[in-house]
Amino acid sequence: MTTTIKLYDLAAKDESIRFSPNCWRVRLALAHKNLPVETIAWRFTEKQEIAFSGQGKVPVLVDAGRCVVDSWAIAEYLEATYPDRPSLFNGVAGKALTRFVNDWTETVLHPAIARLILPEIHAMLHPRDQDYFKTTREAFFGCSLADLAAEREAHLSALRQALRPLAATLGQQPYLAGEGPAYADHVVFAALQWQRVCGGHDVTSAESALSGWFTRMLNAYEGLALAMPAAA
Numbered sequence: 217m218t219t220t221i222k223l224y225d226l227a228a229k230d231e232s233i234r235f236s237p238n239c240w241r242v243r244l245a246l247a248h249k250n251l252p253v254e255t256i257a258w259r260f261t262e263k264q265e266i267a268f269s270g271q272g273k274v275p276v277l278v279d280a281g282r283c284v285v286d287s288w289a290i291a292e293y294l295e296a297t298y299p300d301r302p303s304l305f306n307g308v309a310g311k312a313l314t315r316f317v318n319d320w321t322e323t324v325l326h327p328a329i330a331r332l333i334l335p336e337i338h339a340m341l342h343p344r345d346q347d348y349f350k351t352t353r354e355a356f357f358g359c360s361l362a363d364l365a366a367e368r369e370a371h372l373s374a375l376r377q378a379l380r381p382l383a384a385t386l387g388q389q390p391y392l393a394g395e396g397p398a399y400a401d402h403v404v405f406a407a408l409q410w411q412r413v414c415g416g417h418d419v420t421s422a423e424s425a426l427s428g429w430f431t432r433m434l435n436a437y438e439g440l441a442l443a444m445p446a447a448a
């Protein structure tokens with residue numbers, strides 16, 4: 217008997233709004249493997265709801281009684297557990313290069329996006345999450361959310377600059393993984409989906425190769441990502 221995979225997924229005040237980049241990667245990876253999932257809305261301060269996982273962050277994946285945390289570990293788990301489904305990494309060399317894409321996304325792209333959209337994220341959170349979010353993020357970035365908002369244009373321009381290597385690669389091939397999307401695309405796209413859902417800034421249209429790929433990823437997997445509304 218198969219049981220539906222469950223995913224604890226970060227939600228805004230409106231629980232239908234799911235915005236976490238780390239969760240979106242997993243949603244796309246599951247769709248890539250054609251595995252149905254039931255998502256469970258989770259908010260930052262609901263640590264007790266995921267205490268069974270032994271830590272306090274999402275994504276948390278539960279599959280047939282097995283619990284897996286950390287998006288990279290989840291991707292590895294899905295690849296190992298469902299080897300007959302479409303591959304997330306396309307082999308050992310593909311996995312090694314995807315590891316770089318994952319690390320670049322987390323160390324360069326995520327901070328650049330966070331500086332741009334943290335004030336907007338704060339505004340869309342459930343009120344009981346807002347103080348926790350403000351305190352932890354201001355401590356991490358060493359400045360106030362108001363300071364970040366005041367420098368929005370500079371952060372937008374820094375993000376566009378950070379996206380240039382992607383535009384260069386996507387000018388030569390349709391996806392980061394080559395002819396079709398794979399986990400490298402899921403990771404980078406999920407970061408831009410986070411920006412789309414929370415910030416709604418135009419960060420791709422100046423580069424036609426980048427915006428073409430972004431549109432293809434929005435429409436991939438039967439429009440999974442497109443179904444989540446963009447910020448106004």
Ligand SMILES: N[C@@H](CCC(=O)N[C@@H](CS)C(=O)NCC(=O)O)C(=O)O
Nearest residue numbers: 236237238272273274275286287288
């Ligand atoms: N390395 C983890 C990072 C997970 C992570 O940072 N998740 C965020 C949401 S995107 C979270 O749950 N944060 C909870 C908190 O800040 O308390 C992964 O890749 O899954």
